[in-house]
Amino acid sequence: MKLTRLSTMAVLSVTMVACGGGSSPSTPVVVATPTPVPTPVPTPEPTPEPEGEPPVDKTTPPVRITARLYVVEDPNGRVFDYSSTKDGTPIIPLGYKFRVDMVAKDKKNKETMGTGHPEWTYKPANLVDVDSFANEFQPRLRASRSGTFSVYSTLDNIESNTITVILGEP
Numbered sequence: 302m303k304l305t306r307l308s309t310m311a312v313l314s315v316t317m318v319a320c321g322g323g324s325s326p327s328t329p330v331v332v333a334t335p336t337p338v339p340t341p342v343p344t345p346e347p348t349p350e351p352e353g354e355p356p357v358d359k360t361t362p363p364v365r366i367t368a369r370l371y372v373v374e375d376p377n378g379r380v381f382d383y384s385s386t387k388d389g390t391p392i393i394p395l396g397y398k399f400r401v402d403m404v405a406k407d408k409k410n411k412e413t414m415g416t417g418h419p420e421w422t423y424k425p426a427n428l429v430d431v432d433s434f435a436n437e438f439q440p441r442l443r444a445s446r447s448g449t450f451s452v453y454s455t456l457d458n459i460e461s462n463t464i465t466v467i468l469g470e471p
Contacts, residue, residue, distance in 0.1 A: 357412045357413065357414050358414070359407065359411060359412065359413040359414065360413065360414055360415065360416055361407040361408075361409075361411070361413045361415075362407060362408075362413070362415060362416065362457055363405035363406060363407060363413050363415045363456055363457055363459045364406065364407060364408050364459065365405070365406045365459065366403055366404070366405045366406075366454060366455075366456055366459050366460065366461035366462075367403065367404045367406075367461060367462060368401060368402070368403045368452065368453055368454050368461035368462055368463070368464050369401070369402050369403075369404075369464065370391055370399060370400075370401060370402075370464055370466065371399075371400040371401060371402035371439060372399065372400050373391070373393055373397055373398070373399045374397060374398045374399070374400075375397055376396050376397065376398075378398075381394075381397060386467065386471055390465055390466065390467055391466045391467070392466070392467045392470075392471055393444045393466050393467070393468050393469075394444065394469065395444050395445065395446070395447065395468060395469045396443070396444065396445075397443070397444050398432050398441055398442065398443045398444075399441070399442055399443075399444065399466070400439050400440065400441045400442070401421075401439070401440060401442065401452050401454075401464055402438065402439045403419055403438050403439070403454040403456070403461055405456050405457075405459070414438075415456045415457040415459075416457055417456060417457050418437055418456075419437050419438055419454045419455065419456045420454065420455045420456070421440055421452060421453075421454050422452065422453055422454070422455070423442075423450070423451075423452050424450070424451045424452070425448065425450070427446060428444070428445065428446045428447075428448050428450045428468050429442040429443060429444060429445055429446075429450060429468070430442065430443045430445045431443075444468040444469065445468075446468065446469070447468055447469030447470065448467075448468055448469070449465060449466075449467055449468075450465070450466050450467070450468050451463050451464065451465045451466075452464050
């Protein structure tokens with residue numbers, strides 16, 4: 302029986318030590334809980350937008366043409382907020398560049414390029430220099446002499462309205 306008692310005590314001692322029992326209380330073991338780390342999501346590249354309006358590709362005959370003063374630029378190429386006379390005529394300083402623009406519309410009121418090439422008429426022609434004719438629907442001119450200047454365009458035998466500006470001081 303002595304052997305059984307010793308065996309029982311040995312088993313109980315091992316069990317007490319294994320279960321945290323014994324003479325001194327054991328401190329619980331802290332187990333670190335993993336913190337999820339967010340995966341960075343790449344910012345998508347913006348899709349480049351085409352500049353300006355989509356190109357006109359219709360070649361139907363025009364029934365109406367509208368000409369307008371599109372923009373005035375100072376000698377450094379910055380957009381210039383020009384002044385006007387009391388009756389609304391734009392005043393463009395000498396040396397400044399300006400673009401005139403024409404828009405042709407067909408019988409369905411849709412923009413068209415027509416079948417020919419636009420012709421621009423400048424009156425008097427000696428008041429401006431043609432700076433660029435890269436876009437035949439929008440020539441860039443430079444105010445080179447003072448005076449009242451008029452311009453209109455013709456496309457497929459249809460004539461636009463006339464634009465009048467004052468170049469230099471009024």
